[in-house]
Amino acid sequence: MNERGGYKQDAIRVGLLWLGLVVVLEAVWFATEILPRQYAEEAKIIDDAFNLLTILGIPVFSFVVAMLIYSAFRFRSRNDASEDGPPIKTSKPVVVTWLVVTSALALAILINPGLVGLAELRANPEADLVLEVEGQRWQWVVTYPNGAEVRDELVLPVDTRIRFDVTSVDVLHSFWVPGFRTKIDAVPGLVTSVYVTPTELGTFTDDVNLRLQCAELCGIGHARMVMPVRVVEKAEFESWMAEQLTAEAPAAEGRG
């Protein structure tokens, strides 16, 4: 009976340690800004998923850590005589509880953020603007609706739902703008699509995450297969796009 009382005391103590860790780690998570700045609606969906997974993951991680810390100090054998611990082989209630809790957690994250996030990302198949993107070793070529081919800067209008139709002429590449969070591979012989709705103005010179970065290993120039991204007002975008057609001979002023 004494031993049982001891187990209960251990359980309470490790539970308190666990709670403490959860509170501290969750507080740290909410107090710090780990995620980079969002420049698109899609970034918000993906960051919400990231946040939810972290909030749910912290208690799981804390449980393991609490058990390890408590065990290391409380159950350390003081003599080296190799005395045995209590012969607890299993405990049906513990195993069943464990299975129920882990299954419930897996199901919960599958539903939200899993399926919910997926549905949000796919909610709107419409696009106000379609840009064709071609990856080639080692640069990106973007074709705008007016036929302008652009290689040195990807300029996008804010608050516009944009679909990128992506392909490759040689090996695999991957279309990724960290500020937008979205990514899709460029595959030879295949057109893949990704939707982005920019919500913030900005340029690569101000934020490194406004860059179109190749994310699939494609050979020597992979690391530097980068195209700066600039998000501008819609009106500015229209005039910029028009300029690209006329600007083929001398370098245009408006490209800064």
Next chain:
Amino acid sequence: MRPLIRAVVLGLVGYVAGAWLTVAVRGGSPSDDVAVVFGFILGLIGWLMGIGVWNAWAREWFGLPAKPDQATGWKRYFTFNTDHKVIGIQYLVTFIAILLLGGAMALVMRMELARPGQDFLTLDAYNKLMSMHGILMVATAVAGVLGAFGNYLVPLMIGARDMAFPRVNALSFWLIPPVAIGLLSAPLLGSFDTGWTAYPPLSVVNQGGQVLFILAVTTFGLSSILGGLNIVTTVATMRAPGMTWGRLPIFVWGAFCASILSLLVTQFFAASLILILLDRVAGTTFFGAAAGGDPLLYQHMFWFYSHPAVYIMVLPAFGVMLEIITHLARKPLFAYKAVVAGFWGIVGLSTIVWAHHMFTSGMAEQLHAPFMALTEAISIPTGLVFLGALGTLWQGKLQSKTPLWLAFGWLFNFAIGGITGIYLADVATDIHLQDTYFVVAHFHYTIVGGTIFALIAGSYFWFPKITGRMYNERLGKIFAVWLTVGFNLVFIPLFWLGVNGLNRRVADYPEFYAGPNAFASVAAYILGAGFLLYAGNLLWSARRGPAAGPNPWNARTLEWQLPSPPPEHNFPLLPEVVGHPYDYGVPGSVHAAQEAAEGGEE
């Protein structure tokens, strides 16, 4: 050493003959892909015949008596020896050496990455070094724990005198050196720059070193399949009387389940690589989009092996760690049956989760939700392994020894590895994180934190059994802390880098990422230096350490009831198993009857 010299000479002769014959028949250069293929095949046959396949085995096929090598002492390790303990040690030493080599490569990479800009490696050289590091370390993780401890321990733990197919076992090991030689000589042909994943079309159009990669890795796959076959057969047919499935030591379960996976899926990797080879040398277009091929087909085939492969790596590691935890907590393995069920759940689920590596690949969108669901479901059987580990520690009498310290580090790391895996199983977060440093950090937490920690912890725990001597406990513990802290300092910053927009497999990066990269590089040097302590402790102790006696841990499984090191053929009399291996604290319980007189005082 004669067989080894013979093997090298015959291997070289075979290579030259194969390459020369190809040139004689079709012209061209001996460095053409086709010539390399035939050179490698004949070279491999020459190597194997030279090392002892001819003498110990193939002579019988021609009606001649076999002449197995009679070498003793240290010379055994350089011959076609069929003793499973010799082979286990061959694997252990080989893969620890490859681990240190791959680690040294990582340090060179971290040196380049210590600050932005291109320092001393060209972009191309970085890609190739990164690819070499990747494939060497994947090989170490696949075959290190399973090859070393699987071979050494499985027969001992189940009460058998050797493996079911001793010569196949020796063959599995001697296929490994040509793999290493093939990979490490790839720079002679321009090396390979596709990572260890070898995605086409890049792997079809890059330099000839890719062919050596394909041939070496296919050979490695053959070794894995033969090794898996041997362990499955051994466990199924050679258990001592009374060693029922319900009394199998947990490491044997881990090795058995990993071997089943290895038998089932390894050929998919080999097949996908052979298709690349055919695209290169035979003019096929399996992956050439212009001629109707499909680059994505490769990724499906590749990950059909390579996701289960992480469980081939980690199931034996689970086994190692649960053995250590049980023996050193001196308690029965908590929820043994649930843990075994967890292993089987992992085996089943691991073969149907591969496409979570492909959420951004452009594959059909209707595959996203099912693969997310299946991948997240694998956390449930994996959770049972944690239950077993934590439940065993609970109320235990923890012996403060190096392997148990490493087990704590392992549980910490693997918890991080497991939880960060969820972000990569979730489609939304994976779209951002795929191909970033977050992935690099995550898989190092599972593969280094999970499997390599087990390789290292196991090399301490069974050190007294293998060498008959005890390692230095104080240095062991210092290294355990050094390794765990150092590893976390290197890889925690990489999570931040990935989330904040740094893609993986790059030699150069924007200034913005300089701080955490510099931190990780310095931490990596510290971590790397720690391995001197590891190697020094074990090498010194193997020669000068105090005698360990048969059972320094006072453990119950069969290998500890034999002298250290165990004699050839292990058991003079086969033991009769009468009880569970982990009944610590159960009054009067006995694992094996024969040993009751000697070790049953508890």
